[in-house]
Amino acid sequence: MAEQEFSYVSPDSVADALVSPAPPLILDARGRDIYAEGTVPGAVNAGRDPKGFLPSKGSGQLVLILKKGATSYLKRSWSERLSSYGYKVTILNGGFDAWLAAGLPVEIPASGHIKPGSTPYIIPRGLCETNTPAQVRE
Amino acid sequence: MTWRLALSWLLLTSFPLFAAEPCESCHLETHRQFAATAMAKAARSDDFIQEWGQGGRNPACLSCHAPSGTEGVVCVDCHGLGPHPYPRLSVPETCARCHDAPGESTVRRHKTSLAARRNLNCLSCHVKPSAGSHGFIGATDPAFLRTAALLHLAVRNDLGKQILVAAIRPRTGHALPGGTTGRSVWLVIKGMGRGNAERWRETWRFGWWQGPKGEWEDATLAPDIGANLEVAEPGRQGTDWIEAELIFRFRPGPFEEPDPRQVTISKAQMTLRR
Incomplete structure (x- = not known):
């Protein structure tokens, strides 16, 4: 697969697609540490090893974020693996730097989510706050 | 003659002050569309009645669930009390009065979204085109x-x-x-x-x-x-x-x-x- 045969997508097109009726799955394949510093909203940390990544069968669009200077070999490995599970694979053109340059929002992935039974939070019974200001985790 | 004209104008522009639900006399189709929505029955749903009862029937809840004291939201709760014709509503600000009320963050969160950046607003998704301009849909529609x-x-x-x-x-x-x-x-x-x-x-x-x-x-x-x-x-x-x-x-x-x-x-x- 020659370089020109990879399919690329611009950051603005990805941002448009994310609010479409069939938004793409975004995979960040730059590695855990870089992912944790900031990524495209909703992107999944796919790790760095295409052979170690196992997706569920899919049929939709998938956008891949690769690290700067990714080789054709790496692009091919990811593309072939994901295509074999049914995804239509495109690569974010210019990588995450281009996403930032376009002024698009960035997610700093959360370290965890509250689970039932965890403290100190409890499951409420659904009463309105009745004019107590909401406490919002920003 | 002048005072009769003035009285007619006053009556025409001040419907809500003189009648409980007069809008439908001219806007029958719009009224029919809205009457079928969950908002129109916001104070009558089983969920609300149960939770409101558990919460000691706090009247503050009614400021969104029944602002005019009816079984839900009515025209003037969003469109105001006039003068008629009412100005076009500002969205999402009008919706935020209740959907950013304490206990909600729906509009606040919308403002940070890619959808908002793409100039989509509440009506882009929550109005069912086939049901007309006031056929609002939401979570109560399983599809x-x-x-x-x-x-x-x-x-x-x-x-x-x-x-x-x-x-x-x-x-x-x-x-x-x-x-x-x-x-x-x-x-x-x-x-x-x-x-x-x-x-x-x-x-x-x-x-x-x-x-x-x-x-x-x-x-x-x-x-x-x-x-x-x-x-x-x-x-x-x-x-x-x-x-x-x-x-x-x-x-x-x-x-x-x-x-x-x-x-x-x-x-x-x-x-x-x-």
Whole structure:
């Protein structure tokens, strides 16, 4: 697969697609540490090893974020693996730097989510706050 | 003659002051569309009546559920008291009066979304074109609710360990669940094995939580971002495949309490590699 045969997508097109009726799955394949510093909203940390990544069968669009200077070999490995599970694979053109340059929002992935039974939070019974200001985790 | 003209003008421009529900006399079709919505019955729903009763029938709740003292929202609650014809409403600001009320963050979260950046607003999704300009739809429409999010599963190799990732991608353009503290979204992930036996189960709840001092915390799913939940070693205990389900409930409480109206928003399944 020659370089020109990879399919690329611009950051603005990805941002448009994310609010479409069939938004793409975004995979960040730059590695855990870089992912944790900031990524495209909703992107999944796919790790760095295409052979170690196992997706569920899919049929939709998938956008891949690769690290700067990714080789054709790496692009091919990811593309072939994901295509074999049914995804239509495109690569974010210019990588995450281009996403930032376009002024698009960035997610700093959360370290965890509250689970039932965890403290100190409890499951409420659904009463309105009745004019107590909401406490919002920003 | 002049005073008669003046009186006619006053009556024409001040309908709401003189009659409880006069708008339908001219806007019959619009009234019919709105009457079929959940907003029009906001103070009459079983969920509201139950929660309101449990909360000591606090009159503050009625400022959104029945601002004019009827069984729900009426024309003037959004359009104001005149003069007629009313100016075009500003959206989402008008909606925010209730949908950013205490216990809600729907519009606030919308303003941070990619949808808002793309100039989509509440009406872009919550008006059913076939039902007319006032045929609002929302979570009480199961078919609409099933478009609220997508669920993906994947397994990645992380330092030699398998990590299952369940990615929830909201498509709502606002917090999920939207609406009040009375709603919740649950993710249930099950490890399944031979004989269709459940080997393990993990659950997460999204919505509003209460802290030890009664304070509230917004733990709804953020628009666009959603959540990526991880489970280590999903193949443990002889698990062969994974089943995941994202469920919207009109009950905020524990998952074990039945909610006959709950809707599965999205399902996903994948086979693990041995």
